[in-house]
Amino acid sequence: MIRVVLIGYGNVGFHLYHAIKPLNDVEIVQIYNRKSSFPKNLPKTTPIANSFDKLEDADVYIMTVSDDAIISVSQKIQLKSKLVVHTSGNTSMHAIDKKHRRGVFYPLQTFSIQRQINFSEVPICIETENKEDEQLLQQLAEHLGCTTHKLSTDQRRSLHLAAVFVNNFTNHLYRIGHELCESNRVPFDILKPLIKETASKLDDLTPFMAQTGPAKRGDSKTVNKHLELLENEKQKEVYTTFSQLIANLYGKEL
Amino acid sequence: MIRVVLIGYGNVGFHLYHAIKPLNDVEIVQIYNRKSSFPKNLPKTTPIANSFDKLEDADVYIMTVSDDAIISVSQKIQLKSKLVVHTSGNTSMHAIDKKHRRGVFYPLQTFSIQRQINFSEVPICIETENKEDEQLLQQLAEHLGCTTHKLSTDQRRSLHLAAVFVNNFTNHLYRIGHELCESNRVPFDILKPLIKETASKLDDLTPFMAQTGPAKRGDSKTVNKHLELLENEKQKEVYTTFSQLIANLYGKEL
Numbered sequence: 001m002i003r004v005v006l007i008g009y010g011n012v013g014f015h016l017y018h019a020i021k022p023l024n025d026v027e028i029v030q031i032y033n034r035k036s037s038f039p040k041n042l043p044k045t046t047p048i049a050n051s052f053d054k055l056e057d058a059d060v061y062i063m064t065v066s067d068d069a070i071i072s073v074s075q076k077i078q079l080k081s082k083l084v085v086h087t088s089g090n091t092s093m094h095a096i097d098k099k100h101r102r103g104v105f106y107p108l109q110t111f112s113i114q115r116q117i118n119f120s121e122v123p124i125c126i127e128t129e130n131k132e133d134e135q136l137l138q139q140l141a142e143h144l145g146c147t148t149h150k151l152s153t154d155q156r157r158s159l160h161l162a163a164v165f166v167n168n169f170t171n172h173l174y175r176i177g178h179e180l181c182e183s184n185r186v187p188f189d190i191l192k193p194l195i196k197e198t199a200s201k202l203d204d205l206t207p208f209m210a211q212t213g214p215a216k217r218g219d220s221k222t223v224n225k226h227l228e229l230l231e232n233e234k235q236k237e238v239y240t241t242f243s244q245l246i247a248n249l250y251g252k253e254l
Numbered sequence: 255m256i257r258v259v260l261i262g263y264g265n266v267g268f269h270l271y272h273a274i275k276p277l278n279d280v281e282i283v284q285i286y287n288r289k290s291s292f293p294k295n296l297p298k299t300t301p302i303a304n305s306f307d308k309l310e311d312a313d314v315y316i317m318t319v320s321d322d323a324i325i326s327v328s329q330k331i332q333l334k335s336k337l338v339v340h341t342s343g344n345t346s347m348h349a350i351d352k353k354h355r356r357g358v359f360y361p362l363q364t365f366s367i368q369r370q371i372n373f374s375e376v377p378i379c380i381e382t383e384n385k386e387d388e389q390l391l392q393q394l395a396e397h398l399g400c401t402t403h404k405l406s407t408d409q410r411r412s413l414h415l416a417a418v419f420v421n422n423f424t425n426h427l428y429r430i431g432h433e434l435c436e437s438n439r440v441p442f443d444i445l446k447p448l449i450k451e452t453a454s455k456l457d458d459l460t461p462f463m464a465q466t467g468p469a470k471r472g473d474s475k476t477v478n479k480h481l482e483l484l485e486n487e488k489q490k491e492v493y494t495t496f497s498q499l500i501a502n503l504y505g506k507e508l
């Protein structure tokens with residue numbers, strides 16, 4: 001049995017709690033929540049701590065708090081020589097106070113309260129100071145059905161940066177697609193199968209092989225027609241930047 | 255029975271052929287192929303025409319030729335008053351020679367020979383000069399298991415432009431993610447579940463609601479750390495452009 005205390009109950013805390021709850025071999029001993037109000041979406045019997053001196057004994061303390069709060073929260077945890085981990089992609093393991101056995105349990109996924117997550121689709125990036133703690137985090141991830149990856153802080157940071165491109169920026173391209181559809185009275189839903197297939201293509205092809213479109217073909221006629229259609233200057237700028245990058249990559253000129 | 259002649263056997267022709275072949279209510283009468291060599295991936299018994307005067311009678315002639323070839327190919331089809339359609343997102347219906355009953359059968363998906371396509375995931379955008387032809391194209395799409403959408407040339411053009419953003423440009427963001435992983439010895443595979451979830455989130459949320467990340471939060475500290483990590487000037491430019499666009503959209507400053 002792995003005994004877990006969750007510290008913070010936002011997007012990640014919420015999803016971790018609900019994924020761990022049904023497991024036989026992992027127990028949520030307690031949730032720390034700084035607000036005195038009882039957190040939403042939790043059974044009333046859930047043991048909640050509102051102050052750090054009420055924290056109970058556990059095998060691992062998972063801080064699912066905002067990046068900015070990791071240093072201060074880890075300092076406030078008074079227990080000594082406990083395994084304390086954060087779940088941040090962009091924060092050094094050494095941000096955690098050194099009285100603890102430090103570690104990272106970074107789930108590379110996008111969590112929102114409004115959307116269910118299947119944990120078998122969550123790769124966990126693990127970093128620890130010592131080998132036994134690594135094994136414990138690995139077991140915890142396996143109980144959740146996750147794949148695990150041992151990454152250094154530098155590797156995790158690069159991965160987090162790459163995630164910003166493929167998740168945050170991609171979503172903004174979806175937003176532009178949504179705007180273009182709305183302003184031309186075309187249902188955005190028509191684009192959803194294409195959006196999913198664009199992602200799924202990577203099962204078989206590298207992004208380099210999967211690239212298609214006018215910029216890759218060096219088809220200036222279509223590129224210019226598209227630029228004429230675009231009224232928004234910012235969208236034009238994105239269109240030009242990407243078309244140039246893609247054309248260059250495939251040795252074409254526009 | 256709907257009798258189809260396919261003109262052109264590239265990415266779209268290939269996938270249409272293989273999707274139509276098993277159907278009971280649709281028959282491929284013939285494939286026009288300008289090369290004299292027998293096309294790859296076809297049963298040797300398939301009726302092939304290598305010149306336009308060999309075209310047989312059919313209910314619909316689907317030109318799956320490159321955009322640039324649509325005008326000239328449609329002129330070369332000598333049969334009169336036949337339903338002749340193209341499959342292009344960005345070409346007017348009126349590019350087709352006016353001796354034909356003209357139409358468009360635009361499959362909004364990304365087709366590559368290397369990757370199978372499930373046609374139930376292919377929305378077909380239909381435009382025709384007359385009502386009966388619209389019904390025939392609709393039936394054809396339904397036999398393929400596709401959803402259909404009646405769109406004008408202008409609407410289809412906007413949709414094609416939106417598709418460039420959500421497909422071509424998104425794929426280039428995947429490419430940048432791939433480069434960042436490779437240069438930091440992190441397996442790109444770790445990003446794939448995130449990439450898929452980013453696309454699938456749109457089942458439940460609009461792109462506006464689904465947005466997350468440092469730029470949306472106005473988290474300049476993380477944005478600056480990321481810019482420091484990026485060595486490639488072009489990647490820096492993409493990062494800055496998107497972060498500014500996202501921050502503006504959510505009323506944040508970076």
Ligand SMILES: NC(=O)c1ccc[n+]([C@@H]2O[C@H](COP(=O)([O-])OP(=O)(O)OC[C@H]3O[C@@H](n4cnc5c(N)ncnc54)[C@H](OP(=O)(O)O)[C@@H]3O)[C@@H](O)[C@H]2O)c1
Pocket residue numbers: 008009010011012013034035063064065066067069072073086087088089090106107108109110111112466
């Ligand atoms: N969301 C994602 O997609 C995602 C994915 C991977 C990793 N992460 C990482 O996971 C961590 C949590 O992210 P999140 O999205 O779950 O954040 P979130 O939804 O903003 O939740 C943060 C939680 O931390 C608490 N908190 C913040 N500052 C605190 C403080 N000073 N003392 C005590 N509690 C504090 C908040 O309490 P209040 O409710 O009282 O403010 C809230 O419960 C971050 O390190 C993030 O980088 C997030």
Ligand SMILES: NC(=O)c1ccc[n+]([C@@H]2O[C@H](COP(=O)([O-])OP(=O)(O)OC[C@H]3O[C@@H](n4cnc5c(N)ncnc54)[C@H](OP(=O)(O)O)[C@@H]3O)[C@@H](O)[C@H]2O)c1
Pocket residue numbers: 212262263264265266267288289317318319320321323326327340341342343344360361362363364365366
């Ligand atoms: N690929 C996609 O994802 C996609 C998606 C939706 C719509 N479309 C549209 O579908 C159409 C076909 O695209 P594709 O990707 O299948 O193109 P493709 O793979 O390049 O195939 C084009 C086909 O047209 C033939 N062709 C080209 N010029 C010709 C000419 N002058 N006379 C006769 N045949 C000619 C080619 O023959 P050769 O092999 O002899 O060159 C080839 O068989 C285009 O209008 C495109 O915009 C494509």
